[in-house]
Amino acid sequence: MQWLGTNTDVNDQRSEKKARRATEKQLQVVMESMSEGLVISDSSGKLLHWNPAALRMHDISNAEEVLTNLRSFARLYELSTVEGAVLPIEHWPLARILGGEQLHDLELRVRRLDREWTRIFSYSGAILQCGDDKDLAFMMIKDITERKYAEEALRDAKVNLEHKVNERTAQLVAKSKELENFCYSVSHDLRAPLRGIAGYSRLLFESYHECLDEEGRSFLKNIGVATTHMSSLIEDLLSYSKLERQKLSTTAVRLSSFLPQLLDQFKDSIENARLTVKVDDLRISADPDGLAIALRNLIDNALKFSRFAPEPAIEILAQPADGYCILSVRDNGIGFDMRFYHKIFEIFQRLHRAEDYPGTGIGLAMVHKAMERMGGRVWAESEVGGGAVFYLELPLYSTPTAVIPAVSASG
Template sequence: MSEDSESGHMIKKEWLTKLGLGLALFLLVLISFVTFNSIAQFESSSKLVEHTHLVVKQINQIASSVKDAESAQRGYLITSDESFLQEHHDVVVNLPDEINKLRYLTQDNPEQRRSIDILEELMYKRMRALRLGIDMLEDRGDISANETTGLVGGSGKEAMQQLRGHADYMIAVEDKLLGERARQVEAKAAYTKLWILFGNLVAIVLLLSALWLIMLEIKHRKIAQRSIEKTAAQLELTNKELESFSYSVSHDLRSPLRAIDGYSRMFEEDFADRLDDEGRRLLSVIRVSSKKMGQLIDDLLAFSRMGRKPVDATKVDMNTLVDEVWSEVCASSRTSLPLKKSNLPVAWGDRALLRQVLMNLLSNAVKYSSKKSDPRIEITAKHSEHEVVYSVRDNGVGFDMRFYNKLFGVFQRLHTENEFPGTGVGLAIAQRVIVRHGGRIWAESKPDEYTIFNFSIPKEVNA
């Protein structure tokens, strides 16, 4: 499997894991909402059931009160005892409040409110009949048994039966309403159970699937970790071998180069009078080429060592460091160019390695702007959220951005040796140093106008 395919497969598994966990979380939240809503409805239904029982109780209370008034009236007619009359009076006084309470309890039920009007009419009809008997006794002072039986029974009994029948009808309406509410609660409970069962089942399946993908990913990462550790061990061994090879090659190459340079110098000194101008020029080319080869070997070794040297991170005063490097650059190039420098923030890095970066960038700026009549070199810096970006700008020959990909390559040059001398390793070293610091380096340029090299240093380096 290719690296791109493996990366795509890992991204797909990660996406599926997140999707599964997200859906499971959504279902659990949805189930919680449905459960909460059902509990709220159950509470509401319970209150409605309780309310229905209160209505039924109040209807029975009114019918019972009328019955009590009737019993008190009968007792008064039979015994002429004033206590029965007081009892009857108390019931009559309380009946309007009981009717009003029933109206309040059924204010959301138009049918029952109409029934209350009928109930109230029957109630007052019966109470007027009862009052008629009491008034007869009070007016005449005596009432016969037959008259008492006539007042209590007959039409009075029929009125009481009508009252009781209408009260039973109202209770039946409430019982019907109670049954409908009970069926609704049962249906909602069944619906909620299905939701909870189905939702939990799907959530469990999704969680198990996500767990399986996570375990599979852990397994793959362990395998990848072992592979990385094996590769790292091989790379460490290879680096040691390369280091040994580099020193060996360096030593083996330097000896013949020194011999070439030495014999060429001896040949020139001993046989200069026998050589013409072309011969002396050729000897000079041999010596210059051997020195250049030695410089290439030194740069290659420096580049190799740069990748192995640990980063000793400390706070670096970039203003002082730039001044030191600039003095050295000016001394080696035998120039006294002015350097425009803003107040540079402190960097967190390896001072020796950062010095190498500044040396390469400032040396290049001087070299590539040397053919300008008014060379200008400037170094600035700016803060971002997590890093500090330093910029070295010159108005030299610049380069074509089409060849940017070659800029930081080893031994890659965008100008010929005749135009500007060099080995083409300096920028590669600078890039390696900045990458070791966890930063980045890039450039922008326009031929014959300007070149800007930017490099960033994190505000804290994990060496």
């Protein structure tokens, strides 16, 4: 019976060894086939194992070169932060793991000292207890060089793009300011000689009326019409350039009191039109002067382009929509072809003959500029012969504050 028991123990031991060898072989196969690098050391810092991926990552053909300890490894390599600060060996990943730290994706730059070779690795690892009071340090390594270079290239491209955009924006702003200053100066300087032309042509017509034939008097009348149009154009140019110079004062505007004051300026010309106003008691966040300029030009256009309608009609509505207010000005006038929509908000652009519908082509450009300065939007819908509707979008005002309904008479 004693012999049988001993034989059984020997068989059990052999089975355990066989199972252990099978497990170790499977583990070896897993480590050999890993794409990540794996380095194992004992608690004293002796490097016990490098898998093939770890050797390839470090450009090592002979494991004996480094399979000793960190000091021997340090004779071939230098570790630094991604930014380039060189690390002493005590701060290397394996040294920190042996000191009890658990590392997760620590990114470091690795450089070989014997030739031009640099990579960026990500390190993770911890101490594992393997029984018999034997602790092993496991360190996983991932080569993230290409990813980091791509991130750096993307970051540099973004910085360069932002720099170019800022530089181009500054150039455009400077050019815009220069153009506005030029426009203001020219318009201002043209008024004096234009007044002289208008004044002397009027004196010539009044004082020498009988001395001129019909053709001469017609010439003088044409001069008068041209100077009047030129004067209007100059005044509109000054208003347009002044709009950019005006201080923006965004506040709460109550439409129910703002619009009646604005419409009072059109009381003579609006008598022949059927006017509908529905704005409820909405308050919007806007610059009162800028809003007055936008609405004044839209109402003026609605009156002008619907004057030949059998029954001119203008409708002004205000409706809330997702935190914004949509103001609309609709008329039943001649409308316009939407194929030319892209032109209507450009300065000096006209879609109708000046002889039929007088104007300078600046009004809608001022509407667009005013809305742009207030952070709002303007757009339009129309069809030829079917009238037009212009929309203004501005945020609703939600915070209690002083309400300013006043409208600037000058715009």
